[in-house]
Amino acid sequence: MAFMRRKAGKPADVASGLSDMLSRLEQMTGYRADTDSIGDLSFIEWCEELARGKKGDGTDGLKVDGKPFRLDNRPALRPLYEAIPKTRADAKDAMLVVMKATQLGLTVWEVLANIYMAVRWEPVSIGMFMPAQATAIHKSEHRFMRMVRSAPELYKYLVTGRDVDGKKKQVGEGNVLTRKVGESLLLFLWTTGKVTTESIPMDIVTLDEVQEMALDQIDKVRARTGDSDIQFTLMLSTANMPELDIDFWYRQGTQEVWHTECPHCQALSDLSDPAAIFPTKSIGYNTGQFPGAPMNEYVWTCPTCGGWIEDPQVGRYIVTNAAAPAKLRSFLLPRTISPKMTPRKMVEAHGRAKTGNQKKSFWNRTLARPYIDADQLPVTMVHCLAAMEAGIKRGLKWEKRGDGTSFYCAGIDQMGSFNAMIIKKRMPDGRQAVVHVEAIFNDNPFERCGELMDQFGIAVCVVEQLPNVNDARRFANKFPGRVFLAGYADLRDDQMVWGDQLSRSDMRTAEEDRSRFSVTLNQYKCMQTALFRVREGTCLFPNADELEQDVIEDGKRKRIAILRDWVFFHFTKTALVIDDGSETENGRAKKVTEARKLRMKVVKVGIDPHYSYANMLCDVAWARAHGTSTFIMPDTKPTEGEALAKQAEAIGLPQTVVRIFEELPAGERCGRCVSFDAESSMCGERDLATKASAPGCPLYIARSF
Template sequence: MTETPELPWHALDLATEARRHERARALISRLSPELFALKVRRVRGQPFSFGGHEYLRDLYADQHPHVVIEKAAQMGASELAISRALYTCVTRDGVCVILFFPTDQDVRDFSRHRVAPALEDLRQAGLLDDTGARKTDNVGLREVGRSVLYFRGMQSGIRMKSVPADFLIFDELDESPPEFKPLARERLSHSDMKWILELSTPTLPDYGIDVEFRRSDQRYWHVECGCPDGVVLELTFPECLARRRGGAVELRCPRCGRGPLDPSAGRWIAHAPERAERRGYHLSQLFSTAISPREILEEYETTRNVAEFHNSKLGIPYAGDRMPLTRAELLRAMGEHERGAAGGGLRVMGVDQGKILHWLLLEIAERETRIVDLGVVDGFPEIARRIEREGVALCVIDGLPNQHSARDLARSLPGRVALCYYAEAHRGEPDLRPGRDTVVVDRTEALDRVVTDLLRGLVALPDRLDADVEELIRHLTAIAKVEKEDERTGERTARYLRTGPDHYAHALGYALIAADRARRVPVVTARAGRAR
């Protein structure tokens, strides 16, 4: 009889640990997602609870493949995202979950301070198998059982192309560049799951998370009152807040008059149930127990930032003065010159890159700068021909994404083409000295210049509204300026969002940079004509 060789003591320990892990995993897989959070999760060192957050119970239970959460600040949605990601990894084999954030710094903060403690919760519950091979553990990648969690910033499209995924989570969607989201969603193309969770505090109407929420079944929290369906507090604000004697403020239904209302006593009702392909939830601080009705009303009455109040307190998008250019203002900026007409002034051009090239031609007159012509072309050779044909003294072109083609254009027309690069928080004036074929500018300042010159009447549009000029107006009215506060420093910074195509806005910004350089540098250009 052959004896079974004894295993070394450390191998026995590993086997015991592996069996313990499998038993714990089998038990958890029988739990619902909300029970998983209650049994396993801890938040700020305390066991997870729905106490004071009853509105979240249905969200934790919801396993719809596409969930959208338009939310006020500090409503527990990020913890929900962590729980759903971990539950998916623990209860399924071999899945890949990617969490997307606006910046790489957001990735580092979230991974270290929010996800690392949550993984320790799993470890304490016996759900992380740390036996055997060394596990990957860094801010960009965490292994959870037989599945993985990736964390990616959305500042660059390059980092979104490398990893196939089964489940995508977009945190603070409105803070991320919208052009990169399709690249992220492409990660799901080979998955059978194709799950998506999107959550964000809104900024502007019909932008970012608000677009996705409007495409969903639009579920609102209806608080119980005397009305058959209850009352949606954020849709009846500020009438849903009533002052009592002594200065106290209570929640009250403006229709039936019942109050004070208990915000925890409510139910979710879909306002667009026919849109079943997306499950949408709207979260407002009005039904949070962490902030009192009195605090909300006092802030509403004293705030200097109305837009931020609507976004962060009510979870409602707000435009107000964030849209600096309106159609009416641009119609007032129309000049008396015909499109394409030559006035004899110095000509400069701005070009914005995309799938196609948007170009805009300026002519510098005595009292104003005129938009003489504009259009789109497919390739850089056509831009070169137009520069020659129009006698352009200087063209400033977007340096990205086709940097090599842009540089080839600059080499073919030495001294007449410069590449422009945006840099956040770039200090100082653009370098407009001759011989420089690159310009670095702050993106916000460049678009501020576009807005200011149009509103002051320093730039004139052509005198007729043809299809191209209408497109120009649409692009100019698509830019919106919002402020964001750095949570660590408290510093507020402004930036521009695009609510639609905005290529001509950037082309005009580049053309104005070209005009500044052309004014400083004597330029002699040869126009087409018979030699003498």
């Protein structure tokens, strides 16, 4: 339709834009929809009237999936129906966030809420967002329309119009992606579409299946309400990972959690709390110790007094984040509130969750909690501090410039007016020593990066091309052959592919802006190797307390120990996730183009971990220096020299002697390879500069001594 093609970036008045859209629809159909006023009914009152129908007995009332709509058996859902604003003023600048388990009927709640707001507050434009176009179409045809057609009171809003003489006429149901209700529009959209998130002004946005949406996509959607006098946002989803998508917004709100009331001691408890209650304190097996409860069966129990709880839906929501803004309410709904979920089903599902993916599915879809498996976070703070202690023991110090003899490499993650840079040098035993870390805040951060290139005599540096590709290219061209621009691709066999030749596009580009030296990376494989270097102790660090810097965080300048407060923290916020394609959506298995196709991805947990990427790019530079498309990992087993050093330390020899032993080349070292030329320190096989103590590469052939 014409309004779907409006270009992004042009300011538009919401009221006039909506009027224009409605006029176009009316011209196409010839009719104007007719709606009866909801009057002063609240949302929950209106829903209950729909359920009763005209006859009052529910036979002609609202149906959901062919069954009568009802709330009397789901008291834990009533507070959510009561939370929908009644007036435009109540809704102004408000947000409602629901992090839920599966199969609780919340999509019904969202659809009805949108119809209610469309009728009661008309005219409004409501964007109903799903992750993808296919899911938006499915929701319109098989969820929205099925519900509307089931209830005459709803259906008439959609299809009854009046001609110019005021006579009632039947009109169409509208387009699959555009439904007209009175003077309001309901738009079925998706977050992966550029036009749908950029060009259409809206008063209200609702986001379903938020766990499939990135935080920046959510921000773009919410920006569509910027000119409205309402600006109401509603989002709901099953949980995903901590601090991402729905959990990020849940944490911003009131965090209202359902607490069941014990009929014996009146204590309020969250029976689904996996940290302190579920399952050992909230579920018991009855062999007669719970009077009145089903025999030889699992039953709900009170964590406080141990008594039998017959109905976990007797209770109330408790605010757990009292500091949240009053207009940002968030709710957590586990499956314990469902009348169809029994303690036996909960226990058995919990028992089946053995693997990381199974545990995540159970936590997300049953407990309504975010989850990330420990194996998906390769580096913890314990690993980081251990690598620092090992570095201190080896005498590592922070450096301000190169020593003139060591090999240095660097990695830069760039973000506009901020660059994160890490510099490493090779230790005599082949391990990495981080010697400088810097956060660079100014309008031209690459200028400071260039100064560090010169100060340390950096041999190879790798920097991400985006987001400021022109600045990155100019920086690379100042250091030809030493700075490489990194991009990402789904490389099947390699971690990285180097491309030193000029492409046709480069030839048509001004020389100072050309990207002559580049590298394409498999992000997952490169990040995995770089993080495991920290984890396995082959990348060491000096004392974190000896390097402080002024940084800008949340718009404020402060002084921090940058290694511990930022670098190590970023490492712990980088997850490596393998998705086997078995995830479900709306209770149905997703279609996967290849059977059980594995999708490997790097996930940013809660923050953008710039130093994880800077560290990874530094290791790519390290690999370039050795002329390989894979990382050469030093052997973490003790070398002959290290074994001798331990013996020397045990008998009390001075540390200077101990270090001499530690640095003896042993095992597969360049100095022991037939291709190594001692006079020039060159590898004859690969024509590269190296050291006798450097670790051997895949071409290593031992010489006879």
